[in-house]
Amino acid sequence: MNKFMYKMANFFQGRYGIDELYKFLFILFWIIAILSLFIRNPIIYLIEMLICVFMFFRALSRNIYKRQNENMKYLKIRDKVKGKINLQKRKWADRNTHIYRKCPNCKAEIRLPKKKGKHVCTCPSCKKDFDVKCR
Numbered sequence: 001m002n003k004f005m006y007k008m009a010n011f012f013q014g015r016y017g018i019d020e021l022y023k024f025l026f027i028l029f030w031i032i033a034i035l036s037l038f039i040r041n042p043i044i045y046l047i048e049m050l051i052c053v054f055m056f057f058r059a060l061s062r063n064i065y066k067r068q069n070e071n072m073k074y075l076k077i078r079d080k081v082k083g084k085i086n087l088q089k090r091k092w093a094d095r096n097t098h099i100y101r102k103c104p105n106c107k108a109e110i111r112l113p114k115k116k117g118k119h120v121c122t123c124p125s126c127k128k129d130f131d132v133k134c135r
């Protein structure tokens with residue numbers, strides 16, 4: 001190994017590197033970069049630069065514990081958003097056969113067969129009854 005490669009390997013030793021948050025920021029960076037080609041605005045440019053700096057800061061950081069925590073927070077938010085999107089997809093897919101209602105007691109989302117009229121429904125998670133109207 002030549003001297004340069006040795007120095008590079010030494011530099012990256014113990015650094016945090018790339019994770020899911022990095023990948024997300026990378027995509028976000030490019031979306032904003034492409035947007036800024038059309039919208040010439042110093043604030044957009046500033047945001048772009050901040051994302052870039054944050055990406056490099058995280059990848060080269062030696063505080064691995066803190067970076068992992070940031071990544072965990074990001075993953076939690078991402079999973080929540082994904083879950084909501086999937087629920088909307090499911091609602092749309094069976095809009096003709098089922099209705100979705102929130103339990104007034106525990107706020108759980110319940111999938112019910114679509115039958116016209118008034119019904120009494122028992123929540124599967126908290127076992128409380130509540131009225132459901134279906135048009």
Ligand SMILES: [Zn+2]
Pocket residue numbers: 103104105106107108123124125126127128
């Ligand atoms: Zn409930």
